Amino acid sequence: MNLTLKVWRQRGPEDKGRMVTYRVEDVSPDMSFLEMLDVLNERLILEGDDPVAFDHDCREGICGMCGMVINGVAHGEQVATTTCQLHMRHFEDNAVITIEPWRAAPFPVVKDLVVDRSAFDRIIQAGGFVSVPAGSAPDAHSVPVKKVDADSAFDAATCIGCGACVAACPNGSASLFTAAKITHLGLLPQGQPERDSRAKAMVEQMDAEGFGGCTNTGECTAVCPKGIPLDTIAQMNRDYLRASK
Amino acid sequence: MTATIERGSATASVKPPADAPAKPARPRRRGGFLSSSNGKKAVMAVTGAVMVLFLVGHMAGNLKSFFGAESFNSYAAFLRTMGEPILPHRTLLTIVEIGLVVAVGLHMWSAISLARRARKARPVRYAARRKSRANGYAVHTMRYGGVVIVLFVVYHLLDLTFGVANPAGGGSTPYERLVEGFAPSRWWVTLFYVLAVVMVGLHLRHGLWSAFQTLGLAGRRSYRSLRAAATGLSALLVVGFLAVPVAVVLGVIK
Amino acid sequence: MTTRYTEGEPIRDTKAPDGPIEDRWEKRKFGAKLVNPANKRKLNVIVVGTGLAGGSAAATLGELGYNVKSFCYQDTPRRAHSIAAQGGINAAKNYRGDGDSIYRLFYDTVKGGDFRARESNVYRLAQVSVNIIDQAVAQGVPFAREYGGLLDTRSFGGAQVSRTFYARGQTGQQLLLGAYQALERQIAAGTVEMHTRHEMLDLIVSDGRARGVIVRDMVTGEIERHLADAVVLASGGYGNVFFLSTNAKGCNTTAIWRAHRRGAMFANPCYTQIHPTCIPVSGDYQSKLTLMSESLRNDGRVWVPLERGDARPASEIPEEERDYYLERIYPAFGNLVPRDIASRAAKNVCDEGRGVGPGGLGVYLDFADAIRRLGRDAVEKKYGNLFEMYERITGEDPYAQPMRIYPAVHYTMGGLWVDYDLQSTIPGLFVIGEANFSDHGANRLGASALMQGLADGYFVLPTTIGDYLANGPYGEVDEEAVAEAEVAVREKIARLLSNDGDRTADSYHRELGKLMWDYCGMERTEESLRKALERIPELREEFWRNVKVSGEAGELNQALERAGRVADFFDLAELMCVDALHRTESCGGHFRAESQDADGEALRDDEHFAYVAAWEYGEQGPILHKEDLDYEYVKMSQRSYK
Numbered sequence A: 001m002n003l004t005l006k007v008w009r010q011r012g013p014e015d016k017g018r019m020v021t022y023r024v025e026d027v028s029p030d031m032s033f034l035e036m037l038d039v040l041n042e043r044l045i046l047e048g049d050d051p052v053a054f055d056h057d058c059r060e061g062i063c064g065m066c067g068m069v070i071n072g073v074a075h076g077e078q079v080a081t082t083t084c085q086l087h088m089r090h091f092e093d094n095a096v097i098t099i100e101p102w103r104a105a106p107f108p109v110v111k112d113l114v115v116d117r118s119a120f121d122r123i124i125q126a127g128g129f130v131s132v133p134a135g136s137a138p139d140a141h142s143v144p145v146k147k148v149d150a151d152s153a154f155d156a157a158t159c160i161g162c163g164a165c166v167a168a169c170p171n172g173s174a175s176l177f178t179a180a181k182i183t184h185l186g187l188l189p190q191g192q193p194e195r196d197s198r199a200k201a202m203v204e205q206m207d208a209e210g211f212g213g214c215t216n217t218g219e220c221t222a223v224c225p226k227g228i229p230l231d232t233i234a235q236m237n238r239d240y241l242r243a244s245k
Numbered sequence B: 001m002t003a004t005i006e007r008g009s010a011t012a013s014v015k016p017p018a019d020a021p022a023k024p025a026r027p028r029r030r031g032g033f034l035s036s037s038n039g040k041k042a043v044m045a046v047t048g049a050v051m052v053l054f055l056v057g058h059m060a061g062n063l064k065s066f067f068g069a070e071s072f073n074s075y076a077a078f079l080r081t082m083g084e085p086i087l088p089h090r091t092l093l094t095i096v097e098i099g100l101v102v103a104v105g106l107h108m109w110s111a112i113s114l115a116r117r118a119r120k121a122r123p124v125r126y127a128a129r130r131k132s133r134a135n136g137y138a139v140h141t142m143r144y145g146g147v148v149i150v151l152f153v154v155y156h157l158l159d160l161t162f163g164v165a166n167p168a169g170g171g172s173t174p175y176e177r178l179v180e181g182f183a184p185s186r187w188w189v190t191l192f193y194v195l196a197v198v199m200v201g202l203h204l205r206h207g208l209w210s211a212f213q214t215l216g217l218a219g220r221r222s223y224r225s226l227r228a229a230a231t232g233l234s235a236l237l238v239v240g241f242l243a244v245p246v247a248v249v250l251g252v253i254k
Numbered sequence C: 001m002t003t004r005y006t007e008g009e010p011i012r013d014t015k016a017p018d019g020p021i022e023d024r025w026e027k028r029k030f031g032a033k034l035v036n037p038a039n040k041r042k043l044n045v046i047v048v049g050t051g052l053a054g055g056s057a058a059a060t061l062g063e064l065g066y067n068v069k070s071f072c073y074q075d076t077p078r079r080a081h082s083i084a085a086q087g088g089i090n091a092a093k094n095y096r097g098d099g100d101s102i103y104r105l106f107y108d109t110v111k112g113g114d115f116r117a118r119e120s121n122v123y124r125l126a127q128v129s130v131n132i133i134d135q136a137v138a139q140g141v142p143f144a145r146e147y148g149g150l151l152d153t154r155s156f157g158g159a160q161v162s163r164t165f166y167a168r169g170q171t172g173q174q175l176l177l178g179a180y181q182a183l184e185r186q187i188a189a190g191t192v193e194m195h196t197r198h199e200m201l202d203l204i205v206s207d208g209r210a211r212g213v214i215v216r217d218m219v220t221g222e223i224e225r226h227l228a229d230a231v232v233l234a235s236g237g238y239g240n241v242f243f244l245s246t247n248a249k250g251c252n253t254t255a256i257w258r259a260h261r262r263g264a265m266f267a268n269p270c271y272t273q274i275h276p277t278c279i280p281v282s283g284d285y286q287s288k289l290t291l292m293s294e295s296l297r298n299d300g301r302v303w304v305p306l307e308r309g310d311a312r313p314a315s316e317i318p319e320e321e322r323d324y325y326l327e328r329i330y331p332a333f334g335n336l337v338p339r340d341i342a343s344r345a346a347k348n349v350c351d352e353g354r355g356v357g358p359g360g361l362g363v364y365l366d367f368a369d370a371i372r373r374l375g376r377d378a379v380e381k382k383y384g385n386l387f388e389m390y391e392r393i394t395g396e397d398p399y400a401q402p403m404r405i406y407p408a409v410h411y412t413m414g415g416l417w418v419d420y421d422l423q424s425t426i427p428g429l430f431v432i433g434e435a436n437f438s439d440h441g442a443n444r445l446g447a448s449a450l451m452q453g454l455a456d457g458y459f460v461l462p463t464t465i466g467d468y469l470a471n472g473p474y475g476e477v478d479e480e481a482v483a484e485a486e487v488a489v490r491e492k493i494a495r496l497l498s499n500d501g502d503r504t505a506d507s508y509h510r511e512l513g514k515l516m517w518d519y520c521g522m523e524r525t526e527e528s529l530r531k532a533l534e535r536i537p538e539l540r541e542e543f544w545r546n547v548k549v550s551g552e553a554g555e556l557n558q559a560l561e562r563a564g565r566v567a568d569f570f571d572l573a574e575l576m577c578v579d580a581l582h583r584t585e586s587c588g589g590h591f592r593a594e595s596q597d598a599d600g601e602a603l604r605d606d607e608h609f610a611y612v613a614a615w616e617y618g619e620q621g622p623i624l625h626k627e628d629l630d631y632e633y634v635k636m637s638q639r640s641y642k
């Protein structure tokens, strides 16, 4: 296949940035999207140009490091798929593909398609944990957990922290990410003692980082590679309201 | 390239953690419920709910016009004499009106401040046209639709409450204003009403469900039914409200 | 041919306590000196890596009150390669009452490691495994549960007891998030200072002790010095020396290789684990291989066509023209033989020209029988997500046609040599997780890497490092040692950037990887290894002359990052081949074609090779130090799966 790529290039945070058009030829339909970019980058390096910087690591959809907005959709059109797991067979020959970084003020562009997502870490720092120093834990079977609760907690816990939800949300809200963690810990008995303070602190940190508020548009779940459900946001709202009483 | 050099014995040169905050310093927010995005959302949901209750009552009242001028006018009069003689004339109505004004004000305030926050959070737009993967129209109908609704209410008050913008004039009965206002020759007024009511319907179709979600009352199992109920109630309101102007235009109410 | 290495003095683990094996860890803990709590906050510890090992260690050291600096090359600690582990984590909880015990886990691990691991270490690992599950559950790790609300377990990798705890197919992710959250809590508390997107490029050794690291800020390109009282390396495995592996793209050897260059011995570099069920390579552009959970072998049947070069689609090959070779050769275990055996068998049939798929490097894993027997729904329930992943990557529907699988490099048992305290041969340098060599011998059991990483990080290191620190302080850091390390780093970067060659670092990495796979992969021979040892130096020389790295030093430069890592892989590859060449026996993940029994099984040579090969770096070539292995509790025996 032959493709035309329109890629966002930006040297650094201070640079204004622009879209640059590249032609990539002989792309195999079995390539992953990132492998297609590898091919482009190899060529750019040999031409003495700067390769397109993008984040990635596991390349199997679990580390959450990769992520670009492809033709206007975070992680591309394919449902429940990270960018690294997107394959070229889903594109037409001679297609024009627009590639942009996540766009949100709390995710400043570092270079090209690489953005700084450390705001997520700070949201976790605000309370996304159970305070249990190593060595102080009781026997794992001392607290049984209902299977349904364990399963729902798990559904929320599968969030990979990629940030696609923020990229897709028209309000630039980090609600789905934050709610996923609040729900995960809030559903388990181990998370109860800190449940109220956690919800309050994490929501406030999310605001402080400059994310927008949620108006329940649901774009986030639609692009979330792990399908984190919208009811996690309801859970977060409930916990927050309860904690604010 | 410069190096950050920490000279000498590491054991000695370290500052105690207390005055060496983790890097990068975590922005902290102080402020109460109303300054948090979740707080604002809750305000929007509660005020929205108040307005919905009003609309349901309002629609029911409007439908009285089908029973003739008498019934409708006495209903309008009842609104003003509610609570008498325990309370002075128009007291209860005024309280309701004040409540509504406060609700509208707070609702708009939170809508505006959330919209501003959203704009700040997304300063650079995407070059590729964003394709909505969900109910993406909601954002636009909510914000711009809301503005249309407010403009409509202003006109609507001038028209049917004060009669200033009504051919029947200020001194007329509500029923007269109604019939004259929607006279076939004033088709553009009717059209405006239709548009506005549809707008309200769209607003509520998302808003009703959204309010439950915002207040944490929704859950995975209730989504389907909640969405259906929201759509149903919005449709009911649209039909109920439109019945009156349509009836006037068709001459059923005259 | 000249000798490739010289042999030095034997080496001994002086920290290992003696006495009954059950009491050794208690004894060591009691014998360790304690640091005065008031002094802890004045003591600096650097932890490189935030995987299960590094993340848990940094969090725990922070909880204990030390002043910790943590580094990782990703944008957040949560993305370390540990996140990708699927299967589960072993622990001797015996919740099932099926006869499991600490002793049995110990026994299985020593035996599984083909008698090349230390008994004391393994026993401790089995003891501590119990606490790991408690800790993880208390943190909110959502392990799979049964309807009664208690934890579910499964048997894994041929174990006869059900001791593997799991969280769907994402055990590593959930455990890592637990450690990550504990780490973030300490960051918020100010005890841990986190440096993401920082790559360690050298170790600072002053007065014979590890006292800091030189790192590159991968965003600004700045070279930074960080000093400390002790350094912990938890930088993971080096499987990416093969270019294609199931490891994350960024996994590298730089941190441990630089430490090796500074005096830390590298043990058993040649022990590599190959995983039999991975998705085969589809073309030259392939950037990594994806693991399909081993559990698939419980219901899938492995076969290839009987005839070589049979190009018909699977559905057109009749039953009698198929060779279910695992069932044929190993009737007792069939498709469930251990990883190394299944891998080698696949390689053999492909070498015979009977492989399937592009390039003939693949065998079928067929679910047709299972679907017929259990119904499609049941199969979907069990393996649905794996089938989906397969389809996403290959575009083929595994319900309609058999999957294609092929072995791939998965884990490296070798690593820096450490003693019972997890301290390397450089005092003050501790090594934990996959980066050390300690607990798995020549072959790691499934679901034991997560266990080891967390055992090291939560429980072992935080205790043993205290003993070292309590014996301090160790004085001023020699400014010259720091400057020298920094200059070395800067020079290497400058050299890579100044080249005006015509090949990219990736293209060299690919070539090196292929060479290693062909000559030092699943099967090694004296001839192949000698060939590799001839070719690697040539290729390395060409690399340094001809590699092209664009961009500048003072910015985010991914071409530069890769080139630096490839350079170290070259050196490591050579040592791996030397190690593989010198060990003329077969054991675990190291199969020398010359050493096999009549059935083609790996044949150990306990008389000559029951030792850990610890390699010291020498300008004149590596120097071998042997650490003899004694087995007091588990009797050495030859394994058999016939």
Ligand SMILES: Cc1cc2nc3c(=O)[nH]c(=O)nc-3n(C[C@H](O)[C@H](O)[C@H](O)COP(=O)(O)OP(=O)(O)OC[C@H]3O[C@@H](n4cnc5c(N)ncnc54)[C@H](O)[C@@H]3O)c2cc1C
Pocket (backbone or CB within 6 Å): C048, C049, C050, C051, C052, C053, C054, C071, C072, C073, C074, C077, C079, C080, C081, C082, C083, C084, C085, C086, C087, C088, C089, C171, C172, C198, C199, C200, C201, C234, C235, C236, C237, C246, C247, C248, C251, C252, C254, C255, C291, C410, C411, C432, C433, C434, C435, C446, C447, C448, C449, C450, C451, C453
């Ligand atoms: C696909 C797959 C599935 C697996 N499944 C299982 C399983 O089911 N059960 C099991 O027990 N094991 C499994 N394993 C093995 C197991 O996941 C790993 O062995 C283990 O996670 C290694 O953990 P670690 O903490 O030692 O290192 P890693 O998790 O690899 O972490 C390395 C850390 O070091 C950092 N780092 C590396 N180099 C540098 C540098 N130069 N400078 C700064 N930082 C650096 C990285 O940023 C990272 O934070 C699996 C492995 C793979 C590949």
Ligand code: HEM
Pocket (backbone or CB within 6 Å): A214, A215, A216, A217, B041, B042, B044, B045, B046, B047, B048, B049, B051, B052, B055, B104, B107, B108, B111, B142, B143, B145, B146, B147, B149, B150, B203, B204, B206, B207, B208, B210, B211, B212, B214, B215
């Ligand atoms: C004054 C003009 C108005 C504006 C600018 C406005 C705007 C908005 C916005 C932006 C939302 C948020 C959307 C969301 O949460 O998804 C919203 C929600 C809502 N609106 Fe309005 N609106 C207006 C008038 C009204 C009126 C007149 C009613 C009732 C009849 C109403 C009822 C609701 C309800 C019930 C919600 C849901 C609350 C929630 O989402 O939590 N609104 N409105």
Ligand code: HEM
Pocket (backbone or CB within 6 Å): B058, B062, B076, B079, B093, B097, B149, B153, B156, B157, B160, B161, B174, B178, B193, B196, B197, B200, B241, B242, B244, B245
């Ligand atoms: C199209 C159908 C509608 C009709 C026929 C209608 C009719 C009327 C009439 C006759 C009055 C005057 C009542 C009186 O003075 O006693 C009135 C008042 C009012 N209407 Fe409507 N209305 C309609 C739709 C709406 C909608 C959609 C809204 C809001 C979104 C609305 C908001 C109001 C308000 C706020 C008042 C003033 C109430 C008060 O003063 O207490 N109306 N309407």
Ligand code: SF4
Pocket (backbone or CB within 6 Å): A158, A159, A160, A161, A162, A163, A164, A165, A166, A176, A177, A180, A220, A223, A224, A225, A226, A227, A228
């Ligand atoms: S909620 Fe989904 S989209 Fe958002 S960070 Fe988590 S996995 Fe990514």
Ligand code: F3S
Pocket (backbone or CB within 6 Å): A168, A169, A170, A171, A172, A173, A174, A175, A176, A213, A214, A215, A216, A217, A218, A219, A220, A221, A233
């Ligand atoms: S898209 Fe945004 S508005 Fe809410 S529901 Fe998702 S965060």
Ligand code: FES
Pocket (backbone or CB within 6 Å): A055, A056, A057, A058, A059, A060, A061, A062, A063, A064, A065, A066, A067, A082, A083, A084, A085
């Ligand atoms: S690279 Fe890890 S999720 Fe894509």
